[in-house]
Amino acid sequence: METNINGIRVRYEDVGEGPAVLLVHAFPLAGAMWRPQVEALQGSYRLIVPDLRGFGGSDAPPGPATMDEQADDLAALLDHLGLAQATICGLSMGGYIAMAFMRRHAARARALVLADTKAGADSDEGRAGREANARLAESEGAAAIADKMIPGLVAPGAGQGVRDTLRSMILANTPVGIAAALRGMAMRPDSFEGLPAIAVPTLVIVGEQDGLTPPSEARAISMAIPGSQVVVISGVGHLSSLEAPVAFTAALRDFLGEQHR
Ligand code: MLT
Numbered sequence: 001m002e003t004n005i006n007g008i009r010v011r012y013e014d015v016g017e018g019p020a021v022l023l024v025h026a027f028p029l030a031g032a033m034w035r036p037q038v039e040a041l042q043g044s045y046r047l048i049v050p051d052l053r054g055f056g057g058s059d060a061p062p063g064p065a066t067m068d069e070q071a072d073d074l075a076a077l078l079d080h081l082g083l084a085q086a087t088i089c090g091l092s093m094g095g096y097i098a099m100a101f102m103r104r105h106a107a108r109a110r111a112l113v114l115a116d117t118k119a120g121a122d123s124d125e126g127r128a129g130r131e132a133n134a135r136l137a138e139s140e141g142a143a144a145i146a147d148k149m150i151p152g153l154v155a156p157g158a159g160q161g162v163r164d165t166l167r168s169m170i171l172a173n174t175p176v177g178i179a180a181a182l183r184g185m186a187m188r189p190d191s192f193e194g195l196p197a198i199a200v201p202t203l204v205i206v207g208e209q210d211g212l213t214p215p216s217e218a219r220a221i222s223m224a225i226p227g228s229q230v231v232v233i234s235g236v237g238h239l240s241s242l243e244a245p246v247a248f249t250a251a252l253r254d255f256l257g258e259q260h261r
Contacts, residue, residue, distance in 0.1 A: 002057070005076045006069070011057030012050040012077060016042030019110070019260050020086035022074060023049045024094030026116075026153075026239065027185065028145060028178045029169045030056030033091075036245030037252060045256060048086060050077055052097070054177025063180025067093075067188045071100035078108055087256065089113035091241055092213060093181065099191040102198055111259045112198060112225075113252060115205040116238050118217040119191040119224070130186040134179035145178055146170040155209040155237035162242055195224035202228035203255040205248065207240035229255075 002011050013031060015038055023034040031049040038047045051058040053065050053073060074097065078086060088109050090098030095117025102109060122130065136144050146167050154162055202225045206218035215232055222230045231251040236243035 003080050005073050008053055008059040008061055010050055015047050016045055018045040020046045020083050022086040022088050024090035024097050026091045027093035027181050028173055037249050040249045054180045055173050060174045060177030064183035064187055065180040066184045067096045067100040070097045071104050074101055075105040085110040087111040091115040092117050096188050103194050109200050111200050112202040116210050116213050116240055118213040119221050121190040122186055127186040130182040134182040137175040137178040141175055142171050142173050152212055153238050154243055158243055192224055198225045201259055204228055204230045205251055206232055207236040208232050208234045210238045212238045
């Protein structure tokens with residue numbers, strides 16, 4: 001499905017029936033990364049799965065695509081669907097956007113899932129690395145980003161199937177969209193300050209071998225959000241929802257079940 005949101009065309013899936021769950025994808029992927037969770041949960045939940053601006057089938061305007069702007073896109077998508085609230089579940093960049101959503105649209109969140117993400121802002125070195133990657137995308141295309149990033153997105157022991165899925169998702173994105181998101185992530189503020197104010201049930205999930213946003217980051221987020229719980233998924237890396245779809249979905253299903261008994 002498609003709609004116009006904040007001046008751009010946004011593609012999204014709206015699948016299943018039940019309490020609404022908004023699944024927010026990682027960088028530099030697309031809503032398709034949530035396929036295992038959509039298939040497993042659509043019998044009990046309404047899954048709303050956008051391609052964020054710059055990715056998948058959505059428009060890719062020149063950036064920076066800030067986390068605030070992307071959070072506003074999500075709120076506008078809920079408006080379009082006539083949904084007052086949804087559970088917001090974001091992985092990595094999706095988590096940055098979910099934290100921005102909680103700053104800007106907290107009343108629209110029924111519950112929150114933050115997976116393989118971190119609350120701190122980038123260091124100066126991190127920001128410089130993002131700008132270098134944005135220029136790499138612009139000069140050499142999405143394949144150069146895939147080559148550079150895939151080894152860090154999964155655990156060393158991840159299978160070729162997951163790596164191939166990631167590669168084809170990355171290659172389907174445009175250099176403009178990739179660069180816009182990189183520059184937007186570099187601009188994101190520290191989110192720690194706002195975490196103690198989060199008043200909805202929150203689950204923090206992390207892959208045990210996540211080298212980009214390790215379990216220590218997940219624990220720091222959870223310590224800051226009152227009453228939140230952490231699930232560590234053993235043997236997998238950063239994209240835990242794709243590398244261990246069964247364990248990830250089980251954690252999500254248990255959490256959603258607690259909210260909707
Ligand atoms: C992601 O998986 O969304 C990215 O690795 C996040 C980041 O680059 O900070």
